[in-house]
Amino acid sequence: MTIKNAGVATLLAAALLMMGGCDQAEKAAQQMLSKTAESAKQAIDDTHKAAEQALNDVTGATPDDKEAPEQARKESSHTI
Structure with a gap:
C-alpha cells in the first residue's frame, strides 16, 4: 500500500507543478500581448x-491652423 500512496503523492505533486507552470506561461503570454x-x-x-504632417505639408497648413483647410474650401467653391 505504501507504494500506491507514494505513486499517488508523486502524481499529485506533478500535477501541481504542471498547473503552476501553466499559470506562469499564462502570465508571460498576457505580458507579451500587453x-x-x-x-x-x-x-x-x-x-x-505622419499622415497629418503629410496632409499639412500638401495643404500648406500648420498643425495649429485648423481653419486654413476650411478657408481654402470656401475660396475654391467661390471660383467654381
Whole structure:
C-alpha cells in the first residue's frame, strides 16, 4: 500500500507543478500581448501623426491652423 500512496503523492505533486507552470506561461503570454498591444497603439499614433504632417505639408497648413483647410474650401467653391 505504501507504494500506491507514494505513486499517488508523486502524481499529485506533478500535477501541481504542471498547473503552476501553466499559470506562469499564462502570465508571460498576457505580458507579451500587453506589450504587443502597446507597440501597435504606438505605431498607429505615429502613422496618424505622419499622415497629418503629410496632409499639412500638401495643404500648406500648420498643425495649429485648423481653419486654413476650411478657408481654402470656401475660396475654391467661390471660383467654381
